[in-house]
Amino acid sequence: MEDAMACPVNHEFDPLGEAYVADPYPILSAVREEGPAFYAPAIDMWVITRFDDIQSALMDPKTFSAAVGQRPVFPLTGEARSIIKEGFHAYPVMSDCDPPRHTRIRRHNQKGFSARRISVLEPKVWAKATELVDSIEPGVVDLVSALTYPLPAYMIFTFIGFPDEDMDMLKSWCGNRIAFSWGKPTPAEQREIANNMVNYWKYCEEFVAKRAADPVDDFTSDLIRIHQDDPESLSISDITNVAYGLSFAGHETTTSFTGNAVRRLLANRRQWDDLCADRSVIPQAVEEVLRYDSSIPAWRRITTSKVTVGGVEIPADAKILLLLGAANRDPGHFEDPETFDIHRDDARKHLAFGQGIHYCIGAALARMEARIALDLLAQRAPGMRMVEDQDFDFPANVSFRGPRKLLVHWPG
Template identity: 90%
Template sequence: MTDAMACPVNHSFDPLGDAYVADPYPILSGVREEAAAFYAPAIDMWVITRFDDIQSALMDPGTFSAAVGQRPVFPLAEEARAILKAGFHAYPVMSDCDPPRHTRIRRHNQKAFSARRIATLEPKVWAKATELVDAIEPGVVDLVSALTYPLPAYMIFTFIGFPDEDMDMLKSWCGNRIAFSWGRPTLDEQRDIASNMVNYWQYCEEFVAKRLAEPVDDFTSDLIRIHRADPESLSIPDITNVAYGLSFAGHETTTSFTGNAVRRLLVNRGQWDDLCADRSLIPKAVEEILRYDSSIPAWRRITTRAVTVGGVEIPANAKILLLLGAANRDAKHFEAPETFDVHREDSRKHLSFGQGIHYCIGAPLARMEARIALDLLAQRAPGMRLVEDQDFDFPANVSFRGPRKLLVDWPQ
């Protein structure tokens, strides 16, 4: 016998609906208060809403498998599958695989993604951010295209080792990639994205082959050296897969993260003024942005067995949506959780980078890039203001959130 409730259903919850895409947080807070877990027919997923339960799920990969993390939410059209089958050979690595494979791949990535290599990037981040800000002219500016997109894209491509002259081409192949795995793309969109994924994959294969022939001082070459020392532990296809996956994940989320940061700070003008007056607040502000308006407000898992969450029975092989954005505003863990406060002392407890074995390996780089961008903006443009009455456009998908444009009045 069990006291668990069987199959509570929320027919209204739809993270691809217009109201949720425009502002998910009232909906996230509402469902968190209503139930610890429920089934959402609109996305055919079970949804978990509260901090403690989500943290427990993240710490239990044996029950909550990562295998669905990057699979398309909805079945792909046959045409798109045929395009991928002809030339796209990626397979699960780190974010969407489980031990023991995950353990092996992550161990090698952590060696290459070392504190030393991250530290060597900081002056490069400063230099690139300064170059981008120097190019901004007074007037109305889209800060996404001017700064928050090109900075993390350039840095992750540089980190991997991709040549500067290839970056515009690579960025063009990333277009609308979020919709493919996390949204509901049209048939035409599926065909276009699938073709770009094939082009990107083949580029990564050729790039890794070049590094195998002639390693240099970059992340990919570090992985090549690990492969040469122990080919069985890290294969060339593994390295290609890592380069492909990291080059997307390493800039899209940081672009959204930094865009969310600037928007929230300028909306809360007094806190932006505080930060400009005392830039030592920036690390706290970075954590509060991650808590209050994460660029990844939800992530996916799949159950390996039946499990009870918050008194609710969830079956085996159930697709799961973990509402990180709801957890980060759980009043059980954060005082006045709906208030944005860059002075908050405990904001770093957020779950935005995950926890456990899948904790985001790029978290230090993302924090560094956001910190530097905010520091530079506070120095150069303390009088910057959001353009009034602009409509913020967010991509419709279940996992990622950030404005596609962010119009500001850049001062003289």
């Protein structure tokens, strides 16, 4: 990285550092003000900080390739690599592949995420959320384990078509998956996660084979029918890969998103009270949470050629970290950006779901789940309060953020 040393270098920036994990936003604001881009030795990445530059990168997949989106940030142990090589045969999914493969796979997936299928899911989301809320007893409750984790997990597994009786097993296999690709797991953690990934992959292979033999009315069966009509456009391996990737991405991020929403609203009591008094503001509140405290405050790219960002020259084959959280609080795009305001008119202009060809395909489903969760909480527990002085625990990684626990006083 000789070129990098001649350009801006920030030796302090470390998204796995204690201060950043606890609260990245002061750091994000500081580095955005310092400059548009710099090299961070702690993670061996070039970091881009400002809205316009990040938006341009997202809209230029030819220069900013998605190929590294889900690769481990740090090298894996030999043991973990061996486990993966022997039993895990996934290949790049939509979020970490480029055209033309990305174009082909996304076109088919968009049919599965049609407005019809999302509308069919909405009453199921209401029913599951109601069931979960009805089971909450008065007192101190961890809202993550009671609602914001089980709801998205259940819904994405239902959407894909996984049977209810397998839910707990599948959720256990997802444990600590974020650390594998986006954090710095210990050798023992790598071994455990790798074995879980192999088990999950084998499950997906068997599940897709079962759907191929007997399609029903679910997302996987939609893909099976596309395969049956044109086997060369979408293979069985493609469908297995999609089921595996989507089942993880479709619930971890929404769990964090909804947890962030409840936390921010309860910490700003007047805004929670406003929402409870007028639930029509919930969609706007959802957008402000996405802007102010996204569940994905950063994402990765890799350059295919030398590029200049804000006057800073970045070499080819440079690993990139796009600071979406810094962009979403860029004062050049949002007035008073450090203030959480559910009545903000332009909150929806955030980059939380990305932009361009990789815009999050599950955005409508995530918004719907968060909206329903907040609506139900506002109806059932308007007097709910967050437990004061609790220590929030966030997973240490470069891309995902949401509280692992969220303790609230649930009214009787």
